[in-house]
Amino acid sequence: MRSHSLAKGTRLGMSVESTNPPSNPPRRRTGIVKLAISVPEEDMSYPVLVGTGLAERLPVEIKKRHPQATRVALISDDNVMPLHGERMANALRHEGLEVTAHAIVAGEASKTPEQLLRLVELFVEAKFTRKDVVVAVGGGVVGDLAGTAAALFMRGIPIIQCPTSLLAQVDASVGGKVAVDLPSGKNLLGTFHFPSFVLIDPLALKTLPDRELACGLAEMLKHGLLFSEEHADAVVAASETVFARDSEALVNLIATSVALKSNCVSRDPREQAPGGRGRAALNLGHTVGHALESVSNYELRHGEAVALGLVAAARVSERKGLCGPGLEDHVVAALRQLRLPVDLDQWLDDERAPKIERALVNDKKREPYRLHYIALVRVGEACTLTLSPAEIIALLRT
Numbered sequence: 078m079r080s081h082s083l084a085k086g087t088r089l090g091m092s093v094e095s096t097n098p099p100s101n102p103p104r105r106r107t108g109i110v111k112l113a114i115s116v117p118e119e120d121m122s123y124p125v126l127v128g129t130g131l132a133e134r135l136p137v138e139i140k141k142r143h144p145q146a147t148r149v150a151l152i153s154d155d156n157v158m159p160l161h162g163e164r165m166a167n168a169l170r171h172e173g174l175e176v177t178a179h180a181i182v183a184g185e186a187s188k189t190p191e192q193l194l195r196l197v198e199l200f201v202e203a204k205f206t207r208k209d210v211v212v213a214v215g216g217g218v219v220g221d222l223a224g225t226a227a228a229l230f231m232r233g234i235p236i237i238q239c240p241t242s243l244l245a246q247v248d249a250s251v252g253g254k255v256a257v258d259l260p261s262g263k264n265l266l267g268t269f270h271f272p273s274f275v276l277i278d279p280l281a282l283k284t285l286p287d288r289e290l291a292c293g294l295a296e297m298l299k300h301g302l303l304f305s306e307e308h309a310d311a312v313v314a315a316s317e318t319v320f321a322r323d324s325e326a327l328v329n330l331i332a333t334s335v336a337l338k339s340n341c342v343s344r345d346p347r348e349q350a351p352g353g354r355g356r357a358a359l360n361l362g363h364t365v366g367h368a369l370e371s372v373s374n375y376e377l378r379h380g381e382a383v384a385l386g387l388v389a390a391a392r393v394s395e396r397k398g399l400c401g402p403g404l405e406d407h408v409v410a411a412l413r414q415l416r417l418p419v420d421l422d423q424w425l426d427d428e429r430a431p432k433i434e435r436a437l438v439n440d441k442k443r444e445p446y447r448l449h450y451i452a453l454v455r456v457g458e459a460c461t462l463t464l465s466p467a468e469i470i471a472l473l474r475t
């Protein structure tokens with residue numbers, strides 16, 4: 078069954094605003110790309126703003142969108158707080174807002190119910206009301222944790238996402254999914270809490286390590302493979318520019334990825350479309366990817382595991398005869414260019430393959446014994462297969 082596909086080059090809900098007068102410094106001369114992400118069932122939409130130097134606009138945007146807010150909880154991690162968070166907190170204080178700044182220890186190990194309660198207690202101690210706002214400044218871990226705390230405190234106060242990793246900019250900050258991990262599994266305690274707005278500033282990526290940048294590129298390539306060949310090609314063609322942190326090039330690539338993801342999310346905001354269709358298409362590369370992440374004991378970063386999962390999806394698509402020959406080679410070449418791992422076979426030996434099969438059984442998106450596996454008909458068009466974990470492994474190993 079075919080999943081949604083998007084016409085080449087489609088840029089839904091995207092407008093480009095040339096806001097800066099010519100006298101502004103060069104890095105602010107780029108236009109701001111504005112996307113309106115609709116949540117039809119809630120009859121609302123929220124803006125995603127992408128632009129170089131946009132972090133500086135946080136105080137103005139808060140005053141504009143939350144004029145009654147007097148307090149801000151700025152949540153970050155101990156890598157990002159000194160690099161970006163402190164400056165943003167000071168700018169908010171300068172505008173007369175009362176700021177509680179809190180840095181968690183960086184990394185997935187902080188995405189716990191304990192840290193969630195710690196944040197909620199912070200809001201209580203700072204005498205937060207429902208008019209006040211939470212700002213997440215960091216990668217997906219910070220966004221998910223702060224978003225979950227904002228969703229639950231007093232039954233929900235606004236969350237503003239200021240993602241600083243590429244993965245969070247193109248994926249985690251958009252879509253409204255927030256969660257923390259339980260000992261029994263990742264993202265098991267969570268909800269939907271749509272952000273009040275998302276502020277994406279590619280300048281933040283100047284301090285992001287290359288390995289993390291590549292992880293974000295894996296998700297961007299995924300958006301292209303699913304919905305737009307033009308975007309997939311553009312991401313690969315721009316790889317050197319991206320690793321050079323060229324903010325101008327990044328603005329358009331990030332905005333296109335966000336538009337492609339949000340177009341899919343808007344049609345199925347709570348992932349309720351049956352049969353692996355709708356939002357579940359975004360799971361391309363993630364079924365095998367999650368299994369590899371866990372079998373590697375999280376030595377593979379999420380984006381690296383997704384890269385190998387994309388190779389797997391291309392291989393399954395070819396071996397099921399869904400697409401013409403050469404798709405796997407094409408995906409491998411793209412991932413190499415993006416400095417991502419591609420050697421899937423090293424994970425499929427006699428020792429590891431059974432472990433991966435067992436990990437596939439634990440995949441959160443399963444139905445009993447069969448998985449909705451997202452495959453590709455061609456670059457830019459996906460389809461859904463129903464396969465057992467054993468069938469997936471057999472297809473990958475033949």
Ligand SMILES: NC(=O)c1ccc[n+]([C@@H]2O[C@H](COP(=O)([O-])OP(=O)(O)OC[C@H]3O[C@@H](n4cnc5c(N)ncnc54)[C@H](O)[C@@H]3O)[C@@H](O)[C@H]2O)c1
Nearest residue numbers: 156183184216217218241242244245248249254281284285
């Ligand atoms: N909610 C969603 O829809 C969604 C989607 C995808 C992923 N996620 C979640 O996101 C998380 C992964 O996100 P991530 O890859 O951003 O991980 P992360 O938050 O751990 O960030 C990766 C690393 O980069 C550092 N970092 C971030 N921005 C930086 C910057 N500008 N400069 C220097 N260092 C910086 C962080 O401190 C961290 O060490 C996972 O928990 C995943 O479950 C959520």
